[in-house]
Amino acid sequence: MNIFITGGNGQVGFELQRQFAPFGTILAPTRQELDLTNADAVDTYLAKHQPGLILNAAAYTAVDNAESEPGQAQRLNAELPAQLAKYAAKHGIPLVHYSTDYVYPGNGETPWQEDSPTGPLSVYGQTKLEGDQGIIESGASHLIFRTSWVYAARGSNFMKTMLRLGCERDALSIVNDQIGAPTAARLIAQITALSFTVHGSRLSIHIPQGIYHLAPRGETSWHGFASEIFSQARKAGEALTITPESTAGIPTAEYPAPAQRPLNSRMALDKLESALGITMPPWQSQLVLTLKEHLSN
Numbered sequence: 428m429n430i431f432i433t434g435g436n437g438q439v440g441f442e443l444q445r446q447f448a449p450f451g452t453i454l455a456p457t458r459q460e461l462d463l464t465n466a467d468a469v470d471t472y473l474a475k476h477q478p479g480l481i482l483n484a485a486a487y488t489a490v491d492n493a494e495s496e497p498g499q500a501q502r503l504n505a506e507l508p509a510q511l512a513k514y515a516a517k518h519g520i521p522l523v524h525y526s527t528d529y530v531y532p533g534n535g536e537t538p539w540q541e542d543s544p545t546g547p548l549s550v551y552g553q554t555k556l557e558g559d560q561g562i563i564e565s566g567a568s569h570l571i572f573r574t575s576w577v578y579a580a581r582g583s584n585f586m587k588t589m590l591r592l593g594c595e596r597d598a599l600s601i602v603n604d605q606i607g608a609p610t611a612a613r614l615i616a617q618i619t620a621l622s623f624t625v626h627g628s629r630l631s632i633h634i635p636q637g638i639y640h641l642a643p644r645g646e647t648s649w650h651g652f653a654s655e656i657f658s659q660a661r662k663a664g665e666a667l668t669i670t671p672e673s674t675a676g677i678p679t680a681e682y683p684a685p686a687q688r689p690l691n692s693r694m695a696l697d698k699l700e701s702a703l704g705i706t707m708p709p710w711q712s713q714l715v716l717t718l719k720e721h722l723s724n
């Protein structure tokens with residue numbers, strides 16, 4: 428069976444390639460091989476390769492740039508998922524898609540449920556929400572995993588930015604009033620694989636289809652995440668110029684950016700945990716693993 432992974436070179440896509448390799452032939456074309464902004468090229472690719480499963484890990488993830496490039500974000504985050512879902516529905520194959528905490532409005536302190544009212548604050552969040560809606564409306568067999576604050580040993584992410592700045596700077600100011608859960612890309616791929624069963628040469632979704640929050644347990648701020656990165660990196664022997672005392676927590680208002688971020692990115696995990704019969708690990712334990720992989724590269 429052909430397993431079509433979009434965004435296979437990204438943080439989540441790369442981990443999906445590793446997780447799903449035992450289950451079929453991985454097709455993960457690079458941007459040069461298949462430009463996903465070209466809808467006709469995507470249709471031609473699907474017709475040629477006839478995948479038995481689609482894992483859509485491609486997205487326009489540059490949150491600030493999306494404000495000035497809404498057309499690109501719309502194509503990647505809204506139209507592409509709907510296009511893939513239309514194909515999946517027509518051919519009776521499952522589709523997995525990844526969405527974000529940025530679809531929620533960010534008010535209050537209560538964790539969002541999967542059916543909480545949405546209210547994106549940014550072009551990125553709005554286009555991602557439209558992607559979710561396009562999949563649900565398509566009638567395809569699907570899983571939509573809403574995750575948050577993704578990081579990995581590869582790609583560009585907050586952990587790697589902090590490790591770089593932590594070796595270059597004496598002091599850093601980091602927002603401490605946006606609260607959420609940093610999620611390792613590897614965990615996302617592992618949970619995705621756990622959601623499938625093997626039937627002969629085919630894979631099928633074995634939990635009820637729909638939207639699931641996918642994040643580790645616990646919560647922190649970006650400042651808390653940075654502090655844990657610095658603390659674990661120091662323990663692992665990294666020569667950092669930054670110290671815990673020189674890392675200041677600041678309100679979002681003091682870190683102006685083109686796109687507004689939600690303050691409350693807490694996401695309830697009960698639906699995923701009960702569907703899979705698991706307890707998600709604490710976010711700190713995932714950082715240990717990812718940092719170890721990064722430092723060994």
Ligand SMILES: NC(=O)C1=CN([C@@H]2O[C@H](COP(=O)(O)OP(=O)(O)OC[C@H]3O[C@@H](n4cnc5c(N)ncnc54)[C@H](OP(=O)(O)O)[C@@H]3O)[C@@H](O)[C@H]2O)C=CC1
Binds near residue numbers: 438458485526573574
């Ligand atoms: N990063 C995060 O913090 C979060 C991410 N998510 C969601 O998780 C999913 C995966 O995110 P993540 O792995 O971090 O994303 P990345 O930004 O790491 O990867 C995105 C991938 O999409 C590919 N891509 C983008 N545009 C095109 C294009 N025109 N043609 C072909 N490929 C393209 C990129 O290709 P190339 O390698 O060539 O750039 C890259 O491989 C996304 O749906 C995202 O919205 C949800 C919550 C948090």
Ligand SMILES: Cc1cn([C@H]2C[C@H](O)[C@@H](COP(=O)(O)OP(=O)(O)O[C@H]3O[C@@H](C)C(=O)[C@@H](O)[C@H]3O)O2)c(=O)[nH]c1=O
Binds near residue numbers: 489527528529602
């Ligand atoms: C580098 C830096 C960032 N920050 C803040 C900015 C921002 O509020 C926060 C995180 O920075 P980032 O640029 O990683 O933020 P951002 O790109 O908004 O991260 C988001 O990406 C998309 C794709 C998602 O779906 C979200 O879940 C989330 O992970 O840290 C500081 O306060 N100080 C700093 O020195």
